[in-house]
Amino acid sequence: MLLNDPSEPGGIEVVALDADDTLWHSEVFFERTQRRFTELVRRYVDHDVDVDRALFEVEHRNLGRYGYGIKGFTLSMLEAAIEVTGGAIGTVEIEQLLAAGRTMLDHPVDLIDGVDDVMTELAERGYRLVVVTKGDLHHQQHKIFASGLTDRFERIEIVSEKDPDTYRKVAASMGVAPPSFCMVGNSVRSDVLPVLEMGGHAVHVPYHVTWAHEHAQHNGDVPTLASIRELPGWLESRRGP
Ligand SMILES: [Mg+2]
Numbered sequence: 001m002l003l004n005d006p007s008e009p010g011g012i013e014v015v016a017l018d019a020d021d022t023l024w025h026s027e028v029f030f031e032r033t034q035r036r037f038t039e040l041v042r043r044y045v046d047h048d049v050d051v052d053r054a055l056f057e058v059e060h061r062n063l064g065r066y067g068y069g070i071k072g073f074t075l076s077m078l079e080a081a082i083e084v085t086g087g088a089i090g091t092v093e094i095e096q097l098l099a100a101g102r103t104m105l106d107h108p109v110d111l112i113d114g115v116d117d118v119m120t121e122l123a124e125r126g127y128r129l130v131v132v133t134k135g136d137l138h139h140q141q142h143k144i145f146a147s148g149l150t151d152r153f154e155r156i157e158i159v160s161e162k163d164p165d166t167y168r169k170v171a172a173s174m175g176v177a178p179p180s181f182c183m184v185g186n187s188v189r190s191d192v193l194p195v196l197e198m199g200g201h202a203v204h205v206p207y208h209v210t211w212a213h214e215h216a217q218h219n220g221d222v223p224t225l226a227s228i229r230e231l232p233g234w235l236e237s238r239r240g241p
Helices: 027-042 051-066 070-084 091-106 115-124 137-146 164-173 188-197 228-236
Strands: 014-017 128-133 155-158 181-185 201-204
Touching: 014 164, 027 051, 027 070, 027 091, 051 070, 070 091, 115 128, 115 228, 128 164, 137 155, 155 164, 164 181, 164 188, 181 188, 181 228, 188 201
Parallel strands: 014 128, 014 181, 128 155, 181 201
Antiparallel strands: none
């Protein structure tokens, strides 16, 4: 695997940031809604039925159709609820699941501690910033606007998949070669490994919960920061001469 090499010539010019669980809290709201799903659906099934597993499987099956985001998650909750209860789930519970999805969409953007300061500092230090996020186009645009951070970013890239080719295109759209590009995010699978593979830099800033679909196998050899507050110092330590 390619690893960041501080002795490499040329510095990092573009810093790309994941959005959900990197700039603002997201997964905690999915977890909360999933607990509601479990509570509503469990009433209809035997104790040994794993309703969380059923939801995971329906989500997995639907990812290619619905993509990432709350609307697809809500549809998958409804489908899993109908399926796992053999059609016994009531319209009252269906309405409550729909309401839980709407509550998630309406939730105000809750920035992760330090994000505002760090984005300002990076912009002041001359880094060019871009957001690279998966998810529902309409909702992600709304969150970015509501975050109050839009003026810090040169571009917003809402992508359907985070693979090496996507990152190659994002770097090209910013007019830099991969070695001048660094991605920052909470998912090793989506934000780190594909960027290292295309020859860029990447750093993992873990969030305290990770969506099951984002779990990745890796050798632990990825640059990791305890908090986004460590990012400016980490980037400076990699700056070219
Ligand atoms: Mg994320």
